[in-house]
Amino acid sequence: MRRVCAFVLIGCAGERPANPELLDWLAQEFVRKGWSIKYMHRLIMTSSVYRQAPDYRKDAAAIDSGNRLLWAFPRHRLDSEVIRDSSLAVSGLLNLKMGGPSVYPELPEGMISPRGGWKVSASEERNRRSVYIFVKRNSRYPMMEAFDMPDTHESCPRRDVTTTAPQALAMLNDRVVLDWARAFAGRALAAKDPVDTAFRLAYSRPPDGWEKDSAATFLEKQKRVIAARPAGEKLALPTTMPDSMEPAAAAAFVDFCQMLLNSNEFVYGN
């Protein structure tokens, strides 16, 4: 992101700042306030620029298509840890216990344990916040790695943000994500209006008309697809579900919940 000051890129080796006067003022203010980083964070984060909505504005885009002058809050994808923690929170699985030794969540199916072993933690423990995941120097936790966790050998001034197929594979196919979706589905199905609840849990808003219709159409169609699978094939069912619910309908609802976790609205912070 290239903003007022493109971190590490400013100066003779990088780009000129978009707003040098502002940068000068910020630098002086930093000194005036006794070099308080805390103060600077508060100053920047409570500014009207920082608190802007990310909404697209045709008039502004016509003048500054790259948003160099910050006419909208820049879109940002959640960090890998935040994607995982948010998914666990939405699924009702997040264990907020603080402190103690690191934890070892499940590795993708078929992955050889990193050197030194990887003894998977008990289910409660493995659902702790991602900051507690044990970091092996020579191999990053695969899902974190897919979503741009930096190399562990070198210092890193800023994370990259890439958009790649391995990210899609992890969110779409990893059994851990499916388990989140199963718990998420169980949680939503316990409510009076499961689709509405799922949207509120994942997006903090109710679905609009189009989304309600699309969800209903999908659930109906997907139920038929699943019901047509050969008898005896196991289904991915919600962790808990109403007794009266058809298994195919319940499995379709898990799919719906997992796709909410995969969606752009979920993995982008705004």
Next chain:
Amino acid sequence: MSEAGSQDASRRAFLMRSCGGLGALAFSAMLQAADPPDPLAPKKPDHSPTAKSVSWLFMEGGPSHIDIFDPKPELERLAGQPMPVSFGKVITAMGTASNTLMPSSRKWKQYGQSGMWVSDWYPNIAQHVDDMTMFHSCWADGLNHVGSVCQMNTGSILAGRPSMGAWVTYGLGTANNGLPTFVILTDAGEGLGGAKNWSSGFLPASYQGTLFRKEGAPILDLAPPKTIGAEQQRGRLDLLGALNRHYGERRPQDMELEARLRTYELAYRMQASTPEAVDLSSESEATRRLYGMDDEVTAKFGANCLLARRLVERGVRFIELYSGSGSGWDSHVDIDNQHGRRCRETDVPIAGLLTDLKARGLLDSTLVVWGGEFGRTPFNEKGTGRDHNPWGFSMWMAGGGMKKGLIVGRTDEIGLRAVERPVHVHDLHATILWCLGLDHVKVTYLHNGRSERPTIVSGEVIKEALA
């Protein structure tokens, strides 16, 4: 979000200096144009390449040059004596430098028009010497495996730099649709140092190599759990696409959202294309025999070599094949048996790969590289083995724009040090990148305020080896 780091530093500096504000403006425009964030989009090379892909045969643990490619008759004469002081002092990994010199037990012959020497450990590879450029004067910085394997991959004995395959992926993007660009194949355990050897280092994570699993789906999470049916998966993706497009309508012209949609379709295609690429059952019986897949000893490495050819055909740019992954070539004792085994495992498969690539007209565009992280010492260890030798060792390259039947450099009379035309790891890297169309001083990435390049601060293309 591609960054200024992906731009040529000198071009940037020139624009800044020469036109002041205007240059900066133009530069900003270039950055904006670079914003659509497909990190693997194909990029133009710096010059016309002679190789489309690299197959790097990595003999992990340190193959003994003086028992395979670099005969030293002087060792016969000095057998059992300590190393003459004229060769200078060295400090070795196991402290063996004052041990007595040990001649090779191998029988040697000259092969081809070029008359290159090859020992009886590699009779089949020997048939291909006239397609090779042999580097007899390689040298490296590390004394021990972890650092040295790391340097052969990344240029530095310290962890944290991008692997050559990652630089190539960064510099050129992908040349296929549904396969990784940089693939690692192992034949035994995890290589020493593991994933740091194919790491993207400070480059974005999307440039790192992909280790193919030996059983089941080659890539982790390639297919959904069995509880999700094929048609069900398609339905899930269609819902996701609809949700994302609906969200995108409120954010027109957001390239990143578009790109994310595309990656899901790519992931879906990979589910089909990757198993097809690794399926060797469609290869003829004759081809499988050519790679030694009919023999228990050669079957494993042979299968990897055949897989490498299939990946080359499908546009994978950089393939590393580890032989003896987990330091299997590290023969501190009983080198005759240990090396003998490794050579038998690799001789037929590598010869098969060269033969097959040539027959299919692929050798001209595929750079095949053979070598370890270092060679081995002329003095013995424990009477029957040899210690690590980074001061002088042999590597060869074939195809992909290399001269045919050329020998570069020479070690001293006992094979301890490179004494003529020394070739450092950085020079090898610069040359490999050059064949792929990349100039090692122009492929840069801004990291911690410095434009980093694959060869750090040194290294030259070995021009005399280029056809």
